[in-house]
Amino acid sequence: MSEIVCLCKGISEDTIVEAIKNGAKSVEEVKEATGATTGFCKGGRCKGKIEELIKEN
Numbered sequence: 001m002s003e004i005v006c007l008c009k010g011i012s013e014d015t016i017v018e019a020i021k022n023g024a025k026s027v028e029e030v031k032e033a034t035g036a037t038t039g040f041c042k043g044g045r046c047k048g049k050i051e052e053l054i055k056e057n
């Protein structure tokens with residue numbers, strides 16, 4: 001099991017990476033594909049990690 005990136009929504013690193021591989025190139029596009037950053041903290045805890053994953057993938 002991969003690490004949970006978006007704690008509010010329970011979205012795992014695998015799910016985010018899959019969205020990036022499927023063409024998401026920005027936090028906004030990852031948000032549209034997965035719902036990440038739409039939780040209670042509004043991306044406060046997950047946005048930075050999503051940006052890193054976009055750079056790495």
Ligand code: FES
Pocket residue numbers: 005006007008009036037038039040041042043044045046047
């Ligand atoms: S951890 Fe992703 S919206 Fe809060």
